[in-house]
Amino acid sequence: MTTTATHRALGHRFSLGGNEDGLAFLERIFHRMKHSCLSGPTNSYELFIEDDIARSVIDGRTVYSGDIGEAASRLMTAINHGAVRSLHEHDVIHAAVVSFGGAAIIVAANSRRGKSTLCSALVSAGFGYMSDELAPIGHDLKVEPYAKPITIRAGSFSVIPHLEEFDIARQGSRRWILDAHLISDAGTTTTALPIGLVVIPWFVEGSDVQIRSLSPGEIAAALMTNSFNIPTRRRAGVERMAAVARSTRGVEIIHGNALDAASELRQVAEGFGA
Amino acid sequence: MPDEILQQSPRPSTGLEVIDVCGELVIWDPEVDRVHRLDPVGTALWRFLDGSTTIAELADDASAVWGISADEAREAVVVFVSSLQQMNLLAADSHLDRA
Numbered sequence: 001m002t003t004t005a006t007h008r009a010l011g012h013r014f015s016l017g018g019n020e021d022g023l024a025f026l027e028r029i030f031h032r033m034k035h036s037c038l039s040g041p042t043n044s045y046e047l048f049i050e051d052d053i054a055r056s057v058i059d060g061r062t063v064y065s066g067d068i069g070e071a072a073s074r075l076m077t078a079i080n081h082g083a084v085r086s087l088h089e090h091d092v093i094h095a096a097v098v099s100f101g102g103a104a105i106i107v108a109a110n111s112r113r114g115k116s117t118l119c120s121a122l123v124s125a126g127f128g129y130m131s132d133e134l135a136p137i138g139h140d141l142k143v144e145p146y147a148k149p150i151t152i153r154a155g156s157f158s159v160i161p162h163l164e165e166f167d168i169a170r171q172g173s174r175r176w177i178l179d180a181h182l183i184s185d186a187g188t189t190t191t192a193l194p195i196g197l198v199v200i201p202w203f204v205e206g207s208d209v210q211i212r213s214l215s216p217g218e219i220a221a222a223l224m225t226n227s228f229n230i231p232t233r234r235r236a237g238v239e240r241m242a243a244v245a246r247s248t249r250g251v252e253i254i255h256g257n258a259l260d261a262a263s264e265l266r267q268v269a270e271g272f273g274a
Numbered sequence: 275m276p277d278e279i280l281q282q283s284p285r286p287s288t289g290l291e292v293i294d295v296c297g298e299l300v301i302w303d304p305e306v307d308r309v310h311r312l313d314p315v316g317t318a319l320w321r322f323l324d325g326s327t328t329i330a331e332l333a334d335d336a337s338a339v340w341g342i343s344a345d346e347a348r349e350a351v352v353v354f355v356s357s358l359q360q361m362n363l364l365a366a367d368s369h370l371d372r373a
Contacts, residue, residue: 217298221311224302231307238291238302245295 008035009079010136010146011086014043022047022054028168029072029149029177032188043082045075069175073151080133083146084228090136090144091237092228097135097143099128099189100269103196104143106135108226114203114258117156120163120178121262127269128189129180134228141244142192150178159258197272198222198250199265207256209264214250222250280333280348284355284368285325292320301363310361319354325368329355 006013007030016026026047046057054071056064064074084092096107096119105127109115119132131146138144154174157164166183167176181188198219214222223241224230230237249272255261286292291302299312299320312320322332329351337347358364 215298216296217300217311217313220293220295220300221309224300224309230302231304234304235291238293238300242293242295242300 006035007033009033009083009086009148010134010144012042012079012082014045014079014082017044017046018057019048019050021049025049025068025072025169026075029076032147032149032179032181043078045079047071047075067174069169069177072169072177073175076148076151080148083134087136087229090138091223091230091233091240093135093137093223094133094226094228095135096122096132097130097145098122099130099186099193100196100266102193104130104135104189104193105197105199105265105269106143106195106223107199107201108135108222109201110226113201114156115201116150116152117159117258118201118255118261120150120152120160120180120183121258122265123150123180123184123186124160124163124259125262125266126184126186127262127266128186129184130189130193132180137195137240137244138192139240140192141240141247142194144192145189147180147188147190150176150180152176152178156258195244195248197269198244198248200250200252201261202252202254203256203258204254205256207254209257209260210254211264211268212252214252216245216250218252219248219250220245279352279370280330281328282355282368282370283325283328284323284358284364284370286320286323286358287363287365290363303362306362308361310363316354319351320358323355323358323364325365 006015016030017023043059048055054068055062056071056074058078064071093108094110096115098105107115107118116132123129129147132150133148134146136144163178166178168179169177200222220242223244227237251268253261289304293300297314299317301310333347333351336351337344356370359369
């Protein structure tokens with residue numbers, strides 16, 4: 001077994017390891033998180049691939065055995081949790097984030113609401129990539145980028161078939177793992193940006209795109225509902241979410257196709273000058 | 275409308291985090307990690323839920339301010355207070371069913 005140099009997901013430092021095939025796979029996925037730190041990693045994530053069966057190991061404990069894409073996804077989920085835990089002064093929203101015109105667009109939604117699919121469609125439509133999972137909002141109301149690879153479930157493959165070529169997992173598995181940096185000319189945004197727009201997405205099969213403006217109260221409520229850490233931030237988090245809501249615009253978008261939604265949101269962003 | 279209900283003086287649960295966002299109150303209930311939003315009408319009513327203002331008094335004010343009949347106002351206020359109670363946003367000792 002071998003391990004690599006330290007990687008970093010926000011403040012979460014970690015090392016990668018596994019057998020030769022497993023480590024090569026992880027390095028391909030996480031190479032943009034490579035980071036040289038003075039202090040050592042706090043957690044280790046390993047992948048062992050043998051005969052097309054993958055085993056995920058976190059800090060020496062096996063957490064999954066089976067499909068390779070799923071195994072990598074388990075590790076990514078654990079890394080995301082580590083990233084959330086590493087932030088003490090930020091409010092962390094469960095959201096995809098893209099950039100446009102120097103501002104961040106937060107697509108706030110919990111799991112299985114098509115967040116990553118819409119995010120990849122937005123990046124494909126020319127938005128810069130910041131995250132498909134976390135929106136850490138600092139005291140200056142700016143969003144830190146967390147440009148992890150985009151994970152797409154099999155159910156969404158047919159919606160964005162043109163993005164398969166950016167699947168860096170290339171295992172034909174139940175998940176694609178997309179390197180967003182390669183999808184758009186806008187690439188990956190690496191600096192914190194002010195929030196220009198908050199989007200609440202709803203996927204409704206067969207629906208045309210419908211967009212409705214949100215009141216500041218609705219924006220604040222949506223951010224709080226999708227906060228990872230409001231139970232620890234408490235009053236400070238409530239006040240920061242309210243401050244964001246007072247200073248930005250928001251829309252709810254109902255759609256049946258992520259590409260159509262991305263096209264409409266581009267027009268919204270251009271109209272807002274986001 | 276039973277008089278016992280109209281003489282109730284509901285008040286919010288303790289521990290709620292309440293914030294005004296451009297005229298709408300957003301309430302986070304830390305006990306269950308749930309978020310609620312009141313529209314401007316609900317926000318206006320919420321501000322009088324102080325444990326001393328009765329539902330009858332609140333309905334009288336609502337009737338005068340919104341130009342609706344006393345019966346309509348009482349009905350609207352009771353429905354609003356009941357919805358708050360269902361969301362566990364009222365102190366247990368001021369629940370309507372205690373009347």
